[in-house]
Amino acid sequence: xxxxFIKDTDFTQFLGKMIEAHKVVGPKAKKTRxxxxxxxxxxxxxxxxxxxxxxxxxxxxxxxxxxxRFHGQKASSCIxxxxxxxxxxxxxxxxxxxxxxxxxxxTNPDWNYLANRECSTIIxxxxxxxxxxxxxxxxxKGVEPKxxxxxxxxxxxxxxxxxxxxxxxxxxxxxxxxxATEAQLTEASKANKEVLDKCPEKLNxxxxxxxxxxxNQFKSPMWKEFSEKCFSCGSCNLxxxxxxxxxxxxxxxxxxxTGVRERTWDGCLLEDFSTCSLTGGxxxxxxxxxxxxxxxxxxxxxxxxxxxxxxxxCVGCGRCAGACTADIADPVPVINRLMEV
Amino acid sequence: MACENxxxxxxxxxxxxxxxxxxxxxxxxxxxxxxxxxxxxxxxSPNYFEPGQFVEASxxxxxxxxxxxxxxxxxxxxxxxxxxxxxxxxxxxxKLDKGDTMLLRxxxxxxFPMDKLRGxxxxxxxxxxxxxxxxxxxxxxxxxxxxxxxFNLFYGARSADEQLFLDDLANWRKSDDVNYxxxxxxxxxxxxxxVGVITTLFQKTPISQDTRVIICGPPIMYKFVLxxxxxxxxxxxxxxxDLERRMKCGIGKCGHCQINDKYxxxxxxxxxxxxxxxxxxAF
Numbered sequence: 065x066x067x068x069f070i071k072d073t074d075f076t077q078f079l080g081k082m083i084e085a086h087k088v089v090g091p092k093a094k095k096t097r098x099x100x101x102x103x104x105x106x107x108x109x110x111x112x113x114x115x116x117x118x119x120x121x122x123x124x125x126x127x128x129x130x131x132x133r134f135h136g137q138k139a140s141s142c143i144x145x146x147x148x149x150x151x152x153x154x155x156x157x158x159x160x161x162x163x164x165x166x167x168x169x170x171t172n173p174d175w176n177y178l179a180n181r182e183c184s185t186i187i188x189x190x191x192x193x194x195x196x197x198x199x200x201x202x203x204x205k206g207v208e209p210k211x212x213x214x215x216x217x218x219x220x221x222x223x224x225x226x227x228x229x230x231x232x233x234x235x236x237x238x239x240x241x242x243x244a245t246e247a248q249l250t251e252a253s254k255a256n257k258e259v260l261d262k263c264p265e266k267l268n269x270x271x272x273x274x275x276x277x278x279x280n281q282f283k284s285p286m287w288k289e290f291s292e293k294c295f296s297c298g299s300c301n302l303x304x305x306x307x308x309x310x311x312x313x314x315x316x317x318x319x320x321x322t323g324v325r326e327r328t329w330d331g332c333l334l335e336d337f338s339t340c341s342l343t344g345g346x347x348x349x350x351x352x353x354x355x356x357x358x359x360x361x362x363x364x365x366x367x368x369x370x371x372x373x374x375x376x377x378c379v380g381c382g383r384c385a386g387a388c389t390a391d392i393a394d395p396v397p398v399i400n401r402l403m404e405v
Numbered sequence: 406m407a408c409e410n411x412x413x414x415x416x417x418x419x420x421x422x423x424x425x426x427x428x429x430x431x432x433x434x435x436x437x438x439x440x441x442x443x444x445x446x447x448x449x450s451p452n453y454f455e456p457g458q459f460v461e462a463s464x465x466x467x468x469x470x471x472x473x474x475x476x477x478x479x480x481x482x483x484x485x486x487x488x489x490x491x492x493x494x495x496x497x498x499x500k501l502d503k504g505d506t507m508l509l510r511x512x513x514x515x516x517f518p519m520d521k522l523r524g525x526x527x528x529x530x531x532x533x534x535x536x537x538x539x540x541x542x543x544x545x546x547x548x549x550x551x552x553x554x555x556f557n558l559f560y561g562a563r564s565a566d567e568q569l570f571l572d573d574l575a576n577w578r579k580s581d582d583v584n585y586x587x588x589x590x591x592x593x594x595x596x597x598x599x600v601g602v603i604t605t606l607f608q609k610t611p612i613s614q615d616t617r618v619i620i621c622g623p624p625i626m627y628k629f630v631l632x633x634x635x636x637x638x639x640x641x642x643x644x645x646x647d648l649e650r651r652m653k654c655g656i657g658k659c660g661h662c663q664i665n666d667k668y669x670x671x672x673x674x675x676x677x678x679x680x681x682x683x684x685x686x687a688f
Binding site for chain 2: 131132134136137139141142143167168170171172173174175176282283308309310311312313314316323325327330332337338339340341342343348350351356360363367368369
């Protein structure tokens with residue numbers, strides 16, 4: 065039996081002890097919204113969050129990450145991960161992390177990402193409040209969240225803790241956990257099930273159907289219509305938990321002798337993302353129109369990666385919908401309309 | 406905090422972005438914009454690439470650019486890279502000379518399918534700088550000529566001044582091992598050869614229907630060459646295209662080179678035409 069219970073009154077002490085022993089990152093309030101940040105006091109942890117501004121991918125794949133340090137033309141590697149406990153991740157973000165794990169591992173394993181990932185412990189938590197743009201219950205229903213080490217669910221009087229891996233069990237020592245009762249388990253599973261009915265948005269079709277039909281709509285005139293108001297700002301890419309495109313640039317330090325080769329987040333909605341420089345100042349942009357870039361993002365989420373990932377590369381967090389200035393990034397109305405054709 | 410929970414520490418040195426040093430043994434301007442570098446690995450390791458593969462070439466502080474091998478691995482001591490000056494990275498690399506070190510990451514990508522080309526009639530259609538990556542295959546065929554049947558090579562440049570590998574061209578014109586045809590888009594005073602786009606060369610020589618065709622050139626060229634191949638009835642499974650896209654990582658992660666669901670850097674840069682002709686973003 066791997067399921068435990070901890071009382072509300074003991075939970076603060078558990079968090080305190082864990083924070084004392086480890087670097088813990090979890091959801092924290094930032095003005096009216098939430099962010100994943102280091103938790104330094106138990107009361108900072110806000111397991112009642114709806115969604116964070118940025119997904120937790122930033123821990124493993126930071127917005128700016130050094131790849132190689134150089135001194136003149138001599139190089140040194142800079143893979144030095146810091147063991148972190150990522151505490152309080154909703155199931156849709158767990159699914160997304162599992163996808164980026166697979167994508168960074170396949171073909172050419174990228175240890176700049178994987179080392180950060182392997183050194184972390186991921187503890188999921190149930191969704192207590194649902195984001196106003198979320199649609200996680202109707203996307204990739206067949207894809208089980210996996211790759212996390214434990215999962216905590218709020219029930220009356222305390223929390224049920226499912227310690228999945230050895231890393232997850234390691235945390236038991238910090239708190240007064242008891243074996244969960246049958247009734248407590250039932251209550252937890254009910255909480256996790258019921259939240260699925262609370263999504264404000266819903267895809268009308270199954271992911272596999274969507275994958276095929278959307279792919280066949282490549283030449284649809286609707287892409288132009290959908291993207292008419294796009295500012296090509298890339299916000300939808302940056303807040304997406306499954307977007308992982310990046311740019312690589314060299315930067316000198318002020319001494320002009322040392323520097324870093326580093327990667328920064330990039331996005332396929334940005335105008336120059338696919339532009340090749342040619343001689344004489346000429347350029348060739350392989351996705352020149354807003355419609356082609358907009359379509360690429362939707363296709364990446366619905367269709368292109370389905371065979372590889374076994375489901376869509378979208379988890380229904382709703383962050384893109386909330387981040388888009390023109391409010392055109394939400395995949396739900398777009399996919400639902402394409403499916404009606 | 407030390408990492409107590411996993412056994413990842415032995416993996417930290419496997420940094421896929423770490424380049425390797427290569428020493429420049431010869432460097433000369435090939436045209437006004439292209440510099441021809443002949444290199445060898447600084448640690449004297451042998452050549453271990455396939456024709457059609459590429460490297461990310463760099464200098465620290467400037468960045469990386471993808472460059473195809475321009476020589477065949479059958480030439481074991483050194484290898485060639487041709488760098489066209491375009492921007493910051495290529496500009497910095499152009500300043501390098503004999504004895505200097507260049508940083509390379511690779512070999513990367515999927516090259517020409519030699520097992521499918523061996524024993525066949527071959528046609529290489531190279532436009533402009535497209536002759537550089539295909540030269541890795543051309544040299545390979547010339548070095549192992551007995552392994553291939555008829556070998557046709559079409560090369561088109563914008564003008565005689567922009568022709569690359571002048572020594573090679575002189576040899577190919579005379580050689581019995583290759584049926585070489587060339588053209589330029591714009592003629593000049595001392596040009597005596599063909600004038601016109603590369604597709605005009607299809608009238609110069611018969612190409613049999615069972616030929617395996619390799620195409621590499623500027624994006625616009627593919628469409629027109631493919632029309633000619635259709636006229637000849639060459640099946641699309643027997644046509645290979647070597648594609649260029651913006652690339653950053655070269656290892657199938659960063660997303661820049663995607664054509665629909667394919668990554669040019671890892672699924673290509675050489676693709677069997679039949680496998681990508683349905684991809685809307687390929688041509």
